[in-house]
Amino acid sequence: MPAYTHHAFVCTNVRPPENPKGCCAAKGSPELVAAFKAALERHGLHGTAKVTSSGCLGPCARGVTMVVYPEGTWYGGVTLDDVETIVSEHFVGGTPVARLVMT
Amino acid sequence: MPAYTHHAFVCTNVRPPENPKGCCAAKGSPELVAAFKAALERHGLHGTAKVTSSGCLGPCARGVTMVVYPEGTWYGGVTLDDVETIVSEHFVGGTPVARLVMT
Numbered sequence: 244m245p246a247y248t249h250h251a252f253v254c255t256n257v258r259p260p261e262n263p264k265g266c267c268a269a270k271g272s273p274e275l276v277a278a279f280k281a282a283l284e285r286h287g288l289h290g291t292a293k294v295t296s297s298g299c300l301g302p303c304a305r306g307v308t309m310v311v312y313p314e315g316t317w318y319g320g321v322t323l324d325d326v327e328t329i330v331s332e333h334f335v336g337g338t339p340v341a342r343l344v345m346t
Numbered sequence: 347m348p349a350y351t352h353h354a355f356v357c358t359n360v361r362p363p364e365n366p367k368g369c370c371a372a373k374g375s376p377e378l379v380a381a382f383k384a385a386l387e388r389h390g391l392h393g394t395a396k397v398t399s400s401g402c403l404g405p406c407a408r409g410v411t412m413v414v415y416p417e418g419t420w421y422g423g424v425t426l427d428d429v430e431t432i433v434s435e436h437f438v439g440g441t442p443v444a445r446l447v448m449t
Contacts (some may be wrong), residue, residue: 244404244448250413252355252400276401286416297355297377298399302347310353312415317347345347 245290249334252297253309253321267306271323273298278323282330290341292334302343305345319345352437354382355392355400356412356425370409373398374426378410381426385433395437408448422448 253276258266279294301340305319316339318329325343333339356379361369363388382397403411405435417444421432436442 244413244418245348250415250418252398255401262347295355295399295403300398314416315347315349315353315416328439330414 245293247291247293249292249311249314250307250313251292251294251311251329252300253279253294254298254300254306255296256299256303264303266303267308268309269333272307275309275321275323275326275343278326279330280293284332286330286335288330290335292330302345308345311339314339316344317345348396349421350394350396350416352414353395353416354395354412354414355403356382356397357401357403357409358399359402359406367406368409369402369406370411373410375410376410378424378426378429381429382433385429386437389433389438391437393414393432405448411448414442417442420448421446 253272254267255272256266257268274292277295283289283292302308306322309318309321321343333344356369356375358375359369360371379397379399385394387390403413405411410424412421412424424446432443
């Protein structure tokens with residue numbers, strides 16, 4: 244199996260609108276996954292990096308949340324505007340985007 | 347954020363029954379996720395290991411598929427009967443279950 248340099252899991256969990264926890268899907272995470280896949284293609288990373296949707300990752304209040312393995316970088320509050328930055332600076336450049344890292 | 351010793355992603359992708367690729371959901375992966383969560387509790391691994399459902403991981407014909415990070419171990423053909431073995435031998439014991447590893 245491929246040993247991806249970066250395998251990102253983006254939470255696409257869905258909760259009912261009345262749930263006080265909210266959910267990443269309501270914050271646009273399905274569109275984020277599609278944007279990440281397009282960005283990987285654009286940067287020629289098909290087969291070396293991968294983005295997969297995931298169930299609930301935990302820190303719901305800080306969604307959209309995602310985790311990048313194997314290094315284990317957790318991002319929160321990710322929006323469509325951040326996709327190109329994450330792919331170019333982190334997946335290509337090797338430096339996580341500090342302002343989005345959850346600690 | 348927690349640095350899990352083992353963060354497993356189990357494919358729960360759904361495809362229509364007529365799709366020739368099949369899908370991991372039809373092979374019982376949602377029940378697998380629940381069984382993994384129960385096994386983690388049983389072994390006292392809550393907070394140190396985690397199991398999350400995921401979208402399509404790729405090798406559909408070899409489902410149920412899963413990947414364990416940060417080490418990047420890929421398993422295929424996983425069934426309910428394998429859950430206790432994976433948790434006790436791999437997550438607790440530290441040795442991946444060789445017969446299920448996809449290469």
